[in-house]
Amino acid sequence: MLIYIIRRLFQTIPVMLGVTLAVFLMMHLIPGDAAKIMAGENADEAQIEQMRENLGLNDPLYEQYFRYVGNAIQGDLGNSIRTNRSVTEEIFTERFWITVQLAFIGTGLAVIIGLIAGIISATRKYSIADVSLMIFALFGLSMPNFWLGIMLIYFFAVDLKMLPVAGWGTWEHMILPAITLGTGGAAIIARMTRSSMLEVVNQDFIRTAYAKGVSDKLVIYKHALRNALIPVVTVVGLQFGGLLGGAVITETVFAINGLGRLIIDSIRAHDFPMVQGTILVCAVLFVIVNFIVDILYRLINKRIDLN
């Protein structure tokens, strides 16, 4: 297992390199000039040129890239063009943990709601509960989440005054964003769990369990669920990526100061180092979570050969 973990860790290296290269190139293809943006609306040519030189934007691209990767390995992601502060420091402040928190709460919510709904649906196929849950799931899947977020604010915060509109900190602040973020994932997980359960229920070993005299309940929770979870677990990992992306929107709507907003702000400001850094961190986070999911997956599903 340990060997597997180490090997699996090594496998992430080319992915990481690919990610840095992709981000780096993308950011450098962007029209516009960071120096100009920094200098402001009323700045003159000389000031801009000065700024460009300071930022090292006049070096060849590949040099900039190698410098970047070299530094990144040492945990130095450069300095923000906009604020001139260390990107690493800027990212790994509170805001990093806020986004991680948000994404995990969102994932947790999605998993809990999704699993419960999926299991209920699968065990009561075609019942009213099943149909309505699946309709809900469909809605959850079909709703643009910024819209959902704004609707939630107006309903729960402005009209009912039950919850705060925006911000982060107390548990009340977390409810609406988590719902906004988790809804899509919950819908997907619910549908996935349902179909996975229904598939598993038709398998031979379930019949074996019944033939042993195992009760319905135990068959569902001990025999079926465990196996049904296998595809669901992988989806959860991928969902996490979706949630990180969704955080961009959720954080914007709920004015949460997380990585998502940092990304948007940086993209707008053409703050290359910051965009590179944040996207890299998101990708790393995603890769790590999927790495964990992979390990979990192997724990649940012993069939996969560890070698």
Add this chain to the structure above:
Amino acid sequence: MTEKILEVKDLRTSFFTDEGEVKAVDGVDFSIEKGKTVGIVGESGSGKSITSLSILRLLQEPVGKVVGGEILFKGENLLDKSKKDMMKIRGNNISMVFQEPMTSLNPTLTCGEQIAESVRIHQKLNRKDAWAKAVEMLRLVGIPSPEKRAKQYPFELSGGMRQRVMIAIALACNPELLIADEPTTALDVTIQAQILDLMKKLQEELGTSLMLITHDLGVVAEMCDKVAVMYCGKIVEYADVKTIFTNPKHPYTIGLLNSVPKHDRDYEGDLSVIEGSVPSPFNLPKGCRFAPRCPHARAICQSELPNLETLEDGDQVRCWIHTEKWEKEEVGAHE
């Protein structure tokens, strides 16, 4: 006459599909005596598995449903039992071994757990005792170093070992009746020999009655006391094993026996065959189901379904040839 552990009377099971009703089992009668082995043979799709699933009431309702008949287990009709009672019977009084050792075990539970579960449910043993029992069962079915194997997952075992685990599960509670649905079909011959041997030994030791479903006539010849030959959801011949192999009466049984290439005998020329193929379950012939393929078929065969008649030697055959009506029939309706 010894005690009948299981008596199946006019069992009818249907599947209600989009295309219509499939009468998978259509009036099956047979019985199993204590300690004896009954073999059920027949073409693929003839209803062997469905018969066994009907006995344990493991059909997927509401698509598949027992629509008639009686299943008397020690005199009590299983079809009248409540769900809870059935749960107590399954795995305890009657257990089952399935065909596919690869898919019939839960991939996410250790082998030991899967055996112990059965014991825990029926014998109310605690975790530790159940585990001990599981290890003991593994030893009984001839798995080397059972303590280690019990902790392994099915994927870590070979096909033959998995089938042994299946048998261990089935026999863990010392059932009175074991139903084995093609327990060796997926296995290699040398492994099959191991498994059959094991089953025979255990059956003798434990006195279990056995219902053995197979399409391998060799297995039947080796294992069974009585044989039921099924065709299209019906038993066409039911006799003791010697009669079936030496003096088969039904044209299908005869055809079947003749079309098997023997490994221990030489012969020249072509195999004798049964022409045609099994009718579609949606388009069953009106009369005898075998009539379209039967070399002897006459008019009555096409129009009327024969009954399962008991002949003087105790052989039960579903064929007009063995009835009085036959002599009166015109020849040449077929072709």
Add this chain to the structure above:
Amino acid sequence: MSQPQLQTNAVAPVKPYNAKAARTKAFYKKLAKNKAALAGGFIVVLFTLLAIFAPVIAPHDPIHIEITKKLEGPSAEHWLGTDDKGRDILSRLLYGARISLTVGVLSTVLGAFVGIVLGIVAGYYGGRIDSFIMRITDVLLAFPGILLALAIVSVLGASTVNVIIAVAFFAVPTFARIVRGSTLSVKKLEYIDAIRAMGSSDFRIIFKHILPNIVSPIIVQATLYIASAIITASALSFLGMGTQPPDPEWGTMLSQGRSYVAQAPHITLFPGIVILIVVIGFNLFGDGLRDALDPKTKN
């Protein structure tokens, strides 16, 4: 040569019938039985028609500004009211169907095309090419989708075409993976070996034997993807990186109107509902297709 000694299946239905038609019929029958899929199909067809005939149906010019009539609620003249510049919302929604559906369909087609090519090549040839392509999809997958799209749009500039490209871009790994998986499983089937043993070229095998047999999962995935493409496009609009005004893309309408949620809720409500309905339509239809194409599901 001697006549083979047996006749073919005497009992199988011998009535002459067109096999393909029968199979298609069975497919439609299954689809038709699925009410949800029917509803989904109906929605999809309806909106496609609305989009096509928008110029005929639309009561007003979708980009005609009548600033004095802004933010009016539904009335006889403007059934769904007017937006923040006094344009007719109904007309904009109708014309918007053209853009939104095009974005959904085109980006899916584009992404699916590239994904299919990559997936088939990876699955069929295996080995190094496979590893290489799969590493690329890994990289693409490591980017949260919307971020990737955002990055692309910010490189290329915000416009409908670029949204299509961006959304298509992140469809690629999804399709590549599905196609690769299906290709691998179809490749294992014996008929592929049989046709190879016949001396067939790779080209023929891929296009005649593999591709047709993996269309079902592709079509299902595509239908579902159209749904998420529409949503993604609207999310990009929300972030100001989508279709640009005055073009009435639904997401743009929704996001432009969001500042008026409190005072003129109708201008977000209607585009929101329309997106919801259409996305539900595609989802339902995709689910239905999946069920109808899947031999395992019966009811």
Add this chain to the structure above:
Amino acid sequence: EEGAEGNEGTDSGSEEAAVEGGNLVFVISQDAPTLDPHGMNDTATTNATSQIFDRLTDYAEDGSVVPMLATEFNAIDDTTWEFKLREGVKFHDGTDFTAEAVKMTLERILDPEFASPRAVVLNMITEVVVVDDYTVHIKTKFPFAPLPAHLAHNAGSIIAPSAIEEENSGGKKVNDNPIGSGPFKFVSWSPGAEIKFERNEDFWGEKAKVETMSFVTVPEQATRNAMLETGEAHVIQVGSSDVTYMEGIDTVELTSVRGTRMDYLGFNMNVKPFDNLKVRQAISMAINKDDIVNGILDGQGVPAVGPLAPTVVGNYQGLTPLAYDVDAAKALLAEAGFADGFKTTLMVNDGNKERADMAELIQAQLAPLGIDVSIEIIEWGAFLEKTGAGEHELFILGWTTVTADADYGLYALFHSSQHGSPGNRSFYTNTRVDELLDLARQEADQAKRDEAYKEVSEILVEEAPMVYLQHPDFIYGSNGVASGLFVNFSGTPFFKDVQLAK
């Protein structure tokens, strides 16, 4: 000062019971990129740093320049101004405010290596001479009348020498360590989210009423509105289109200020057909400014008659703008040889809904002339680059006369030495205008200056290098605020006197 109107509507509901202290929440759409008043040239920075730093001079409500850290100021010759400084002022770190602080601060912003984007506001200064602890002389390149107005700008914020020294010696940057002498002290900052302030108990003037204050960044307008509505936010800047709605909410008070900003539709006069005067005039006449003000600003602004807002010193509102007359416009266009119109592109920067809305409206209003406008929304940096390099046709932009002096409002936009990125993105050249602008810049006599600016304005209206669209109001909404909110003409709010409601 002709035509200068005072600000209006700055009083908040004073009948509400006020409390001492409390935490004031100001919700903003964009966080300040820096807390260094020399660091960036944008509104968010100004808003935040204005609370922390004082300047030598300040703008009064009516836009006139009044003393602040300086007690009096006079031009002692053509190019030298003398400033007498307030005594007894302490910076937040307890150090004293002296002439040295003025010198260090101004030299910092002018340092070419430091490359402050705001240097442009003060780059006519050549030398700062410390006469004694409380007297400084400031010398300019040329006679520069509006210097006190320029020093009142946020760029003229006086930073504590201790902070500058720490920065120079490699310690904390001013950005992280903003030490001023203003009514609020900086407490903490989580960039992109929140800046926290506390009351300066040792303030030289009347102390702030609230105990603490935070600027919370909320990018989504709908969310900001919701926050104001629920009272989660005490103050926000309200979008003009939300004014009507906000007026309907009992708890929300609105404060509206006429600004010095001018939004305009620019022509690139180097490209055809915009080199043609008639074409420019035709377009000017085809655009209905009232529609823009009423439709987009919801009436929260005034249509522009010329380049200067009524709040700018030196403006002249007696101008006769080219009248809105579509038929006449058509005729003019036909005269110019474009009877069937033409195709062109209108560039706007992204992230500004009102500008995008204006673009759409202009697109619609030019359609009857046969002018087929396609809108190109591009990113801010690229927008500045392209318009600066002359790679554009039509564009929409705004110019805020941050000093409220006509020089700042005209020189960069219309002087031929300022072509391209310095501000003259129309590439307008007129020797008479150049002459007048130079003259007025160096003239100390305000009446003479006004005269020059009047003539410039008349020429500019006639020559139409751009269409002067509107001067938008700055509107602030408050909820739970008893009194004291002041917003100046460039939209900067001051919270010193704000008292929260019970």
Add this chain to the structure above:
Amino acid sequence: MSKKPLLEVKNLKQYFPITGGIFGRTVNHVKAVDDVSFEVYEGETVSIVGESGCGKSTTGRAILRLDNPTSGEINFEGEDLLALSKSKMRKKRKDLQIIFQDPYASLNPRQTVSQILEEALEIQNVVPAKERRQKIVELLETVGIGAHQIDRHPHEFSGGQRQRVGIARALSVDPKLIICDEAVSALDVSIQAQVLNLLKELQRDFKLTYLFISHDLGVVRHISDRIIVMYLGKIVEIADKKSLFENPQHPYTRALLSAIPSTNILEEKKERIILQGDVPSPIDPPTGCRFHTRCPFATERCQIEEPKLQKLSSETHQVACHLIEEGPVDYSKMVANY
């Protein structure tokens, strides 16, 4: 039986790489077929039997170059197939055909029977386009499918009929050698007999040579002239049918034969040899004789030295076993072992 070998397999090895590591490095091999040599003469039927996973199919696929063998030679009519270029090989495929086990998977479900056959004809261009339809009808008739079923899809046929379509496809290009990989294993006995008879008949009519892969010794005894017994990637015994069944030499062959349940109920039941344990993994096969782990007679030598195929007194009987060299084996010991 002419003495000209149609097919000559020499030292065929097929190792499948097991990949792992970061860059998909090969970490190990499945030695599916490990140094196998045999001949097939024109017009005969040679069967390969053995337990699941012993490399039967792999051998068949290697001959057709469906996989690329690791090493060895496959001489077909004197030409080494493995040395042919891809395009030459494609032409050559006309002479070698294959019939698969699974009647459900071996036909493209989307094609009708006529399309399947037409495509085969088209690829090898054996008959001009105009005559193809006629040829298809003939082919189908040959395998016992009526002309009225020509436009049906595979799923409308029974398993036996599908297998016939597969046979027709193989026949369509007039091959010289047909490899039947478990061609009847999936069929019910009654149908299996039909197909076996058909194959025999076709062989007579078209002078076909079969390489018949099966694990069913009954079928093998019925159809073959010579039989190859494989165990774990190696040939352990090659013999003509009669001598193999009546006088099996290799302990494995003997065990295999005795393990099959007999329907001959009247005969005295023979003592059975029941092997212990399972077939070892082909990834790390046992050293020496691969059967030694299950062989009741294994000696130390068996564990170390690999036995070679050796001719016995009868020219056609070859065995790879050390025991044989030391004179006749007393197989009663094996029984006793059980």
